[in-house]
Amino acid sequence: MRHTHNEQAPPIPLTSRDNPRIKQLRRLAQAGGVDRRAGLMWVEGDHLCAALLARAGVPVALVSTPAGLAWVETWRRQNGLDPAVPVWTVTPALMRHISALESPAPIACLARVPAQPTWQGDAPAVVLDRLQDPGNVGSILRSASAFGVRQIVALRGTVALWSSKVLRAGMGAHFHLHILEGCEPGDLHALRVPLLATSSHHGQWLHEADLPWPCAWLFGHEGQGVQAALQAQAALTVRIAQPGGEESLNVAAAAAICLHASVEAR
């Protein structure tokens, strides 16, 4: 009765906070939305759920309020949905209990964190060096996806890429990308393309630089920039001319400009 693939009877929503599934979901959602040890993540909202279903395959479960079931049925009809995927129907109050959002979505997925992909040594990449702000990281993933750089390498100390905040800021870009997390600077030897570092105060001017392609762009910590050990490995360091007289670009803004310049240099 609780699964919408029984089309005959409307499902009876779960209401109890003591249900072990609900407890698990709430723990996960409230702890940033990703549990690396269990390999599980909480993906909330129709846009992200659609991106996950379209690209990342079969979730552990769909979680829906009664209002969200229409979306699930439309998706099932238009795109198909593995009948083995359970749909857990919950009351809106229970969704509010689970979700960490102020305005919870009517639909969410419990899903497995995608397996770490293998390194693609000859492919372009974006390397994130200890970036802290989920909005910045999500924006950079969107820019990388827009400009066709699919390999993302997050060094240890970077915010968790599959966390809810980064997923939301990424607007589905995650599911188009090959994401390697928890990497060490030494791992970058697997990349056989030139490393390009960005700096706010030294290096060649981006608009004058002869950019190699493919390449791997290094983007650094919001306050500290790219760490010295990585700067030293870079084939080229570039900086963006800022005629306004301030060193004031946000790292995700700088990344967008660099990735766009790379596209033009192809």
Added chain:
Amino acid sequence: MRHTHNEQAPPIPLTSRDNPRIKQLRRLAQAGGVDRRAGLMWVEGDHLCAALLARAGVPVALVSTPAGLAWVETWRRQNGLDPAVPVWTVTPALMRHISALESPAPIACLARVPAQPTWQGDAPAVVLDRLQDPGNVGSILRSASAFGVRQIVALRGTVALWSSKVLRAGMGAHFHLHILEGCEPGDLHALRVPLLATSSHHGQWLHEADLPWPCAWLFGHEGQGVQAALQAQAALTVRIAQPGGEESLNVAAAAAICLHASVEAR
């Protein structure tokens, strides 16, 4: 005794939540940090306070924990500080009571919202059409400042530019800019430079476009883009080639790319 310009005696911090000043500060900080009617804003953290003091003149008051007084004294010694500016010293617990941040800063300012500047019809501008996300708006202000576009026009429906979240994301850029808020689309006739709209799905390719300078860039709502009435006023609509095959750029990333392209076109 409570003012640090009495250098002889260390100030006795305020402790009472019932102090009318403290009530006012808390109300302001908890309500997003700006009170348009009273013309007051809450500016928190040493970086923003320094930008305000350096550029925007005399705050109503400095608010400091005992730990923040060293910063105030250093600022006073190195940059001067109008002796008429009171320093209200508060206990760390009281600062936590006032502040809306999880980790309140030791130093903040109560300041007047800068007066709306006059339109500069011939100067370049950035027009914000109902942008909602404080991080995006702050990032765009930083990019505008970096690339020397000082006139910012926020149309009604855009997030409050002097609110705490936008101030934080702006990292001090606000104090280098001429910010006009609460404008209507009809007001844009005051701009005598060409309006350039951005679109995700039509217009000239940015990398092929002949960009006029000076110009006014229009950046639109995160979901809806630039409204049709403004698109119609634009001398040129441009879009950014996204060979990754997704329309996935964040608006602040797109703005950075457009403003950077404008600099190259000068």
